Amino acid sequence: MDLIIEYQGQLLSGTWVTIKLALLSLVIAVLFGLLGAWAKLSKNILAQKIGAAYTAIVRGVPDLVLILLVFFGGQELANSIGTLTGLWDYAEISQFAAGVGTIGVVFGGYMTETFRGAILAIPKGQIEAGVACGMSRLVIFRRVIWPQMVVYALPGFSNNWLVQIKSTALVSVIGLQDVVYNGFVAGRSTRELFTFMFAVLMIYLVLTAISDVGLRWLDKRYSKGIVRSEDG
Amino acid sequence: MGDSIVQFLETWSPIDIVLIAQNFDRFLWGALTTLELTLISLVVGGILSIPLAIIRAGNNPFLNAPVWLFTYVFRGTPLLVQTYLIYYGLGQFEWIRETFLWGPILSQAWYCALIAFSLNTAAYTTELLRGSIVNTNRGEVEAAKACGFSSPMRMRRIVLPSAFRRALPAYSNEVIFMLHGSVVASTITIQDLLGVGRWLNGRYYLAYEGFITAAVLYFIIVLAVSRGFRFWEKHWLQHLYPREALEVKPAKGAASFRI
Numbered sequence: 001m002d003l004i005i006e007y008q009g010q011l012l013s014g015t016w017v018t019i020k021l022a023l024l025s026l027v028i029a030v031l032f033g034l035l036g037a038w039a040k041l042s043k044n045i046l047a048q049k050i051g052a053a054y055t056a057i058v059r060g061v062p063d064l065v066l067i068l069l070v071f072f073g074g075q076e077l078a079n080s081i082g083t084l085t086g087l088w089d090y091a092e093i094s095q096f097a098a099g100v101g102t103i104g105v106v107f108g109g110y111m112t113e114t115f116r117g118a119i120l121a122i123p124k125g126q127i128e129a130g131v132a133c134g135m136s137r138l139v140i141f142r143r144v145i146w147p148q149m150v151v152y153a154l155p156g157f158s159n160n161w162l163v164q165i166k167s168t169a170l171v172s173v174i175g176l177q178d179v180v181y182n183g184f185v186a187g188r189s190t191r192e193l194f195t196f197m198f199a200v201l202m203i204y205l206v207l208t209a210i211s212d213v214g215l216r217w218l219d220k221r222y223s224k225g226i227v228r229s230e231d232g
Numbered sequence: 233m234g235d236s237i238v239q240f241l242e243t244w245s246p247i248d249i250v251l252i253a254q255n256f257d258r259f260l261w262g263a264l265t266t267l268e269l270t271l272i273s274l275v276v277g278g279i280l281s282i283p284l285a286i287i288r289a290g291n292n293p294f295l296n297a298p299v300w301l302f303t304y305v306f307r308g309t310p311l312l313v314q315t316y317l318i319y320y321g322l323g324q325f326e327w328i329r330e331t332f333l334w335g336p337i338l339s340q341a342w343y344c345a346l347i348a349f350s351l352n353t354a355a356y357t358t359e360l361l362r363g364s365i366v367n368t369n370r371g372e373v374e375a376a377k378a379c380g381f382s383s384p385m386r387m388r389r390i391v392l393p394s395a396f397r398r399a400l401p402a403y404s405n406e407v408i409f410m411l412h413g414s415v416v417a418s419t420i421t422i423q424d425l426l427g428v429g430r431w432l433n434g435r436y437y438l439a440y441e442g443f444i445t446a447a448v449l450y451f452i453i454v455l456a457v458s459r460g461f462r463f464w465e466k467h468w469l470q471h472l473y474p475r476e477a478l479e480v481k482p483a484k485g486a487a488s489f490r491i
Contacts, residue, residue, distance in 0.1 A: 057451065059408070059454065060450065060451035060454040060455060061447045061450050061451050061454075062411070062412040062413075062414075062415045062426070062450055063412065064415040064416070064418075064426065065415060065426055065429070065443055065446055065447045065450060066447070068426075068429075068430070068443050069440070069443040069444065069447065072433065072439045072440075072443070073439045073440045073443060073444075075439065076439035076440065077439075162308075166308075166309065166310040166311070167310070168310075169310035169312045169313055170310075170312060172312070173312075173419055180310070180312060180313055180316070184316065184320075187320070187321075188320075191324065192324055193316070193320040193321045193323070193324055194317065194320075194321030194322065194324040194325065195324070197313060197316050197317040197320065197321045198317060198321070200313050201305070201309045201313050201314070201317060204308060204309040204310060204313065205304075205305065205308045205309060208308040208309075209308070
């Protein structure tokens, strides 16, 4: 316990990196999720195909493989493009950017499925009514689809977010100094890896517990006026 | 002919296909390790989860609380940290290093990964099985009671067979998550599918080849698994599908009939 207090600076800075990583990748995931849901529901066959390929790849390939591919492969690709076009000499992809980008895009694939299901759950007549009232597509999205979609998507969204927070641990493999990496380094130098890994475990538990409270609040707020059949 | 193909690939392909082909047997061994790890931990975790789910579905607070704590901790934290805790962490304790388990099991990466994965999947499976047990049709349970079934017999003959079937779609997700999660093994020196990819890239200073090959093979495995589950679901959940699906569409003009 004394050791934990001694190394609390490293652990806290790592936790902060984890939180930033998780929140930023969540923003990307929501954007890609909306885009993906739009592509999968659109009448354009090409967009449908791209959307289907996107979710299939994301669900078929483990996230760590993609993180490594983006971090090492992306670096190489950026450099070959640089030498080929002569625009830049040496480009470097930071661990943070690779982590945020990859985790965001991967969970965007899961969000796509959640959002698609939520949009499909909205009765079609309401959208038709919107069209009949002369609303533009943007207004229909903002006033009819979005408020209801949030309610339907929230359980899936919560699930995805809880998985996503835990997935951020994988970026420690490419050397980003998140809570796992810092905890590991501190544990190794003090020869007390169990103590530090246990502390990291507890930090993740706190993060998921806080998210749980937040998500429950959101659920309450958005499902006002909806009668639930169950007691949940 | 063969030489010219090799030469063509060596000059024109953006990734070194020849090198991948030369090392392909390693990738297959890696895939085997991945499948082995995933399958064994699913079996061990699955067996563990059945009694735990029954406890969670029951209302004995003394049994329920520890099981709840177990599933809460393992579901709320990353598999990577759980694996590190077991593989790197346990060595911190002198008394663990002195037990007979240390040499053959707890100091081996493979067994540590297996223990972490099994406990992890046991926690997730417990909760999804619990949900499915709790949601068993009340009428079925009442009918069993009326027939004089004892409580363990009800569980064994009525509740569990139906709960397993209804849990199948959620369980297929868990299997795929476990497959994805098994990449963690490569971070503790195990040569699984990703481990081989990382080895290849490290050895030849490459950026794409190993990871892309691993990604493609993972994709194929996941595709096969999810196809398998879809087939299984069709078989085992037949009785829950709407009736119409079973009816034969009548030919035009013919009298409609049912089979």
